[in-house]
Amino acid sequence: MNLSVSEENYIKSIYKLEEGQDAVTTNALAYELDTKPASVTDMAKKLKEKKLIAYEKYQGINLTPEGKKAALQIVRRHRLWECFLVDKLGFSWEEVHELAEELEHVRSEKLTNRLSEFLGNPVIDPHGDPIPDAQGKLGKPRTQTSLHKSQAKRLEVMAVSDKSTALLEFLNAKGIHLGTQLDVIERYSFDNSIEIKIRNQPAFTISEQVSKNIMVKPI
Amino acid sequence: MNLSVSEENYIKSIYKLEEGQDAVTTNALAYELDTKPASVTDMAKKLKEKKLIAYEKYQGINLTPEGKKAALQIVRRHRLWECFLVDKLGFSWEEVHELAEELEHVRSEKLTNRLSEFLGNPVIDPHGDPIPDAQGKLGKPRTQTSLHKSQAKRLEVMAVSDKSTALLEFLNAKGIHLGTQLDVIERYSFDNSIEIKIRNQPAFTISEQVSKNIMVKPI
DNA sequence: ATTATTATTTAGATTTACCTAAATTTTATT
C-alpha cells in the first residue's frame, strides 16, 4: 500500500484518537489534524476506498486491521527518530516531536530496522511511549494511570501524553522528567490542582491540565 | 524562503546542471527531473517570481545568488544523510542516494548542524563529493578529471559522478571504490574503452560510459 | 414530540504540480 504523506497523517491521527474511544468523529479528527471537517470527510472516503478504515456516513471512523498495521509502522518510525534525535544528536524531549513528524514519512523498512538496531532496539521513546517492533507488535503502555487519577502518594513519572513544547518546557522548568519520583502532598478538589514535591526540593502546585498528561506508576 | 519539496528538487537539479554550462535548458532540466518541458516552464515562472532563478523566455535558467544558497543547503543535507547512512547504519554507497533524496527535505538547520557534528563534520560524502559547510561554503571538487580524460598511467579514484545503483553496483563488482588505485594498461580509440588493472588482479576493460563517471587524480 | 443545537456531509472553488496538444521561437541545414 502506497500512502501519501497526508494519508499517513490521517492514519496516524485516527490511531491516536481511537485509543479508548470506539469510533473517531469527523470533528475530533479535523481538530487533531488542524484542518476542516469537510476535508476529513473527503479523506475518509478515500481511505475507505483503500480499505484502511471502516467508515459509514455519520458513523465515525475506525482503522481496519490493515490500517492499524500501517499506523503502527508510522508510529514506529516516529518514535525511533525521536530516540535518535535525543540519544545521538543531543536534542531535548520538547524539540523532537516536530522533527520526527517529518522524518517518519521516509518509508524504508531497511532504514527503519537499521536505525532501530543502531539505537540498540529501544522499546520506549523520549516521552515514555512504547515503540512497535518490526512486526508492528507494541508493548503495552507502561502505565494507564495519570497523575490526575492516581491515588498513590509516592509515584514515578513513566510517560507524558501531551508532546507540546509548552508542556514539556514547563516540566523541564519544574524538574519533571521520565523516572522522576515525586510525593503528592495535597489534592485540591476545587480546581483539581495537586501539590507535589520532588525529593527535598520545595513543594509546588500543578494544574489539572498538567497532571492529566503525566503518566505515573506507584512506587 | 519556504520551498516545497518540488521546488527544492528543481533548485537542486538546476544547481547540478549549471556546473560548467552557462545556462540550464528547459529540456535538460525536464530530463533530469523526469518530467515534461511544459512543467519546467511552469515552475521556472514560479521560481523566477521567488527570485531564486534568473529566467527569460527561451533563454534558459540560472540560479540567483539566493537560489545558489538554497541549493547548497539542500546539497549539504543530502550529503550529510548519505554519510550517516553509510557510516552509522552500514548501508553501501549504491543504496543511499534514494534515501537521502527524501531525508534532504527535512529543513532544520539545527538538525543539519547537529547531524554534521555527530558525523565528525565530514567534508566528503560516500561518492567523493564535497559537503558544503553550515555557511554554504563548498570545498572545491576533489578533482575535475575523469578517468576518460585523464592522461596519467597510475591514478586513484577520488569520486563517482553518476550515483545510479547500476553504475555503483558495477563498480562494486569490479572492486572499484573511493581510494582505489589503478593502472591504465591500454586505451582503445575505437570505442574509447580502457583496459585497467587493480594491484595484482587480472586486468579488465571498462566502457567509455563508465570511465566518464569515474573521477581520478594521478599518483 | 418539537425545536434548537451541533455534527457531518455535499457542492463548488482553489492551489500545486503535473499533463497533452498545439503554437511559437530558436537553431540548424540546405
Next chain:
DNA sequence: AATAAAATTTAGGTAAATCTAAATAATAAT
C-alpha cells in the same frame, strides 16, 4: 535566406488536498 528540425512556451485539463458556504442528519433541550 528560406526551410526544416528541435526546443520552448502557451492553452487548457487533471488529480490531490485543501477550503467556504449551504444543506442535511443526529443529538440535545425544552
